[in-house]
Amino acid sequence: MSDKEKNRIFSWVLPEKISKDLEPLLEFQEKGLSLDELSGLIDRSLVPHLVRYDLPAFQAFFNSFPEQGAEFGAKIALRYNQCVTNWHVSPGGAMLEELCCRALCRLFGLSSSADATFMYCGTYANQQALYMALHRHAEKHGFDLAEKGLKGFARPGELAVVTTGQAHFSLRHAVRILGLGEQSLVFAPVDRNFRLDAGRLKETLDGLRKTKDIFCLCLTAGTTSTGSVDPIRPVVKISRDLGAWLHVDGAYGLAYSLIPECRSLFSGVELADSVSWDPHKQLAVPIPNSLLFVRNRNEFGRMAIYGEYFNRKDDPMPNPGLKSPPSTRPLSVLPLVASLRFQGLKKLRERLRAPVSAIRALNERLKGEPDIELSHEPDTGILCFRLVPPGFPEDSLDELQQRIYEKIVSEGRRSISITRLAGKAVLRLVAVSPNVTEQALAETVLNIREIASREKWW
Numbered sequence: 206m207s208d209k210e211k212n213r214i215f216s217w218v219l220p221e222k223i224s225k226d227l228e229p230l231l232e233f234q235e236k237g238l239s240l241d242e243l244s245g246l247i248d249r250s251l252v253p254h255l256v257r258y259d260l261p262a263f264q265a266f267f268n269s270f271p272e273q274g275a276e277f278g279a280k281i282a283l284r285y286n287q288c289v290t291n292w293h294v295s296p297g298g299a300m301l302e303e304l305c306c307r308a309l310c311r312l313f314g315l316s317s318s319a320d321a322t323f324m325y326c327g328t329y330a331n332q333q334a335l336y337m338a339l340h341r342h343a344e345k346h347g348f349d350l351a352e353k354g355l356k357g358f359a360r361p362g363e364l365a366v367v368t369t370g371q372a373h374f375s376l377r378h379a380v381r382i383l384g385l386g387e388q389s390l391v392f393a394p395v396d397r398n399f400r401l402d403a404g405r406l407k408e409t410l411d412g413l414r415k416t417k418d419i420f421c422l423c424l425t426a427g428t429t430s431t432g433s434v435d436p437i438r439p440v441v442k443i444s445r446d447l448g449a450w451l452h453v454d455g456a457y458g459l460a461y462s463l464i465p466e467c468r469s470l471f472s473g474v475e476l477a478d479s480v481s482w483d484p485h486k487q488l489a490v491p492i493p494n495s496l497l498f499v500r501n502r503n504e505f506g507r508m509a510i511y512g513e514y515f516n517r518k519d520d521p522m523p524n525p526g527l528k529s530p531p532s533t534r535p536l537s538v539l540p541l542v543a544s545l546r547f548q549g550l551k552k553l554r555e556r557l558r559a560p561v562s563a564i565r566a567l568n569e570r571l572k573g574e575p576d577i578e579l580s581h582e583p584d585t586g587i588l589c590f591r592l593v594p595p596g597f598p599e600d601s602l603d604e605l606q607q608r609i610y611e612k613i614v615s616e617g618r619r620s621i622s623i624t625r626l627a628g629k630a631v632l633r634l635v636a637v638s639p640n641v642t643e644q645a646l647a648e649t650v651l652n653i654r655e656i657a658s659r660e661k662w663w
Contacts, residue, residue, distance in 0.1 A: 214263055215256045217617040226250045256620070259638065261645035265620040267429075267457060269638045271540070272489040272556075274547025278540035279491045287536040290526030291516055295536070302538040303523045310498065313462065315475050320502030322528035323495070323537050327456030328375035330481035330497040333508065333529055335366065335379040335421055337479065337499070338450030340507040342420035345448070351507070355384050358418075365417040367391045367410065369401050369435070371428040373454055391417065398581050399428060399626065401435040407443060414447075421450045426471055426480075427458015430624045430633065431580070432564075432587030434458055438473030451476075456483040456495065461585050463550075464558050470584055476500065487557055487586075487637055490540045497529065505529075560586040560636030566643040567634070571650070580631050588646075589624065589631040592653055603630040605657065612656050619649055 216223070230250045238246065257263060259270040271279060289298035306321035324330040342364075343350035348357040355361040364385055368376055370392045380389045393409045396402045401424060413419060422444045424435040437453060444451040453474055455462075459482040462471035474480060478500050485494040499505060505528040511518040516527055526532055545553065564586050571577045571590065580589040591606055607630055610623040622633040632653065634646055 212260070212262075213257070213617045214260055214620040215617055216254045217615055218254070223254050226254065259640060261638075261640045261642060262619040262649065263638070264634045264636065264641055264646065264649055265622040266635060267483075267486040267637050269486075269489040271491050272544050272548070275488070275490040275540040275544035277547065278543025281543075282536040282539040285536070288533050289536055289538070290532055290534050291520070291524035292522030293515075296522075298536045298538070299523050299525055301536075301542065302525045305538045305542055306496070309496065313459070313475070313480075313498070315498060316500060318501050319475075319498060320505060320528075321496045321498045322505065322525060323534065324481075324497055324529055325493040325531070326495050327373070327454070327481050327483045328378055329529075330456070330495050331373065331375045331423075331452070331454055332379040332382055333497055334450075334452040334479040334481065335376070335383060335423075337504055337507045338366075338421040338452060339364070339383060339385075341450060341504070342418075360418065361385070362388075363416065363418040365389050365391050365413065365419045366421045366423055367393055367406075367413070367419055367449075368423040369393055369395050369399075369425070371395060371399050371430060371433065372423060372425050373429055373456065375454075376423060391419075398584070399431045399433045400584075401425075401440070403436045403439040403443075406440065410443065410447060419447060419449050421452060422447070423452045423454060424477075425458075426453050426455035426474065427461065427585050429457060430587070430626060431589055432458065432583060432585035432635075433581065434470040434584045436473075437471065437477065441473050441476045444478075450478045453477040453480045456481050457486055458585050460484070460487040460557055461561060464554055464561065466558075467561065467585070478504070484541050487560075488541070488544060488553070489556075489638070490544050491537075493535070494537045494541055556639050559639035560641055563636045563641060563643040563646055564588050564634070567646045567650070570643070570647065576654070577650075580626050580629075586636040587633065589626060589633045591629065591631050592657055594657060606630040606632055609653055609656055613649075613652065619652060621649060621653075 227250050230246055258268045287295040287298040289295045289302050292299045302323055309321055310319040340350040343357055346358060366380060366389055376390060377387055380387055391413060394402045394405045422440060424437055424440060426434050441451060461467045480498040483495045484490050485492045508529055509527040516524050526534060564583050568583050568588055571579060576592060576594050578591040578593045591602060593602060606623060613619050613621055624631060624633050634649060
């Protein structure tokens, strides 16, 4: 592999080319390959088309290569291939998961009554949170949701979840799977920084209560487009007065609450009914590694399904599988525990602080630049902006951002993303790995300018 190829984020070839390269790997034959032969085949056919999350120019999404301690833990987990659904299948694994959940509750400052469960991803964590919210709401209506389903509600079409347009699309998955439909999602206004506008929320809710049965308010602690953190504490009282479950989607952002200078952004998170989190993002532990926290551990009883041979109701042993599906669950806890113990909290905070500092420094550097239109003030590790060359037609700026994005991706040396904010196409830079420094981000901005100038689109 040449130096030029080593510095490419990915191959960026058409699917037809990748498919052709992968065909030899899928020729299943009577005679097997040696491990050396298999290694060479994988290196030739697959590896060139995998994304290099470890390079400083990867500034598109929330992925990273495993941290050293996490990789060590993952190797042990893979070697023993434990199913940690309950005590009888893996006493050590089940107990480690239970104890780690309690330790993480303490780490994030949750109450002594809090608990957590490991999940496959933040999407599933958000889905379970909405199910538990609806289950509790059904109790208020006098029936068991697990038994009767939506038909227990007199007017299920009025059920509503209030969030913002910046919330993750997993909420759409959740209301689809719950049978509520996307019409049950109601979007509250956001402020200029794309956070929930808490000052206007009560007015929105007062209007909705005439026609909607609001059972859940969902905030986002680190939106995926801008990394903005919705104000949590002001919404706690509103949700309680309303009698609605308060869920905080912290899949991306919650880890940053461990940095002292960011902690105030997450004030009140300990008072939410549930919180989701993805350690496989900033903490660089192997996928899958997600959690769902609840303020009251008894809420997990809404998920319990007992069996005759497995997870019996009279079994006194710890059974993590009673708190969340699926019934087969990996030892995801070990890579996380190994990573936290290997790094220590001091180094962990340094790891978390580095990308946030890089993004904030870039934001300050770009302020006042005549050809840059900043879209928001960054709360965490994401910055969105538009290149606005002097004299460029306003009605063609969206197309310009799109073409810049497509050109950068096609070159394969950098990875950025594009999104829409307030109806405008904007370029989006993400720093998750400490390898993504201010200088690396600044080089991407320079590359954006060079591409726009070189292509002479105006």
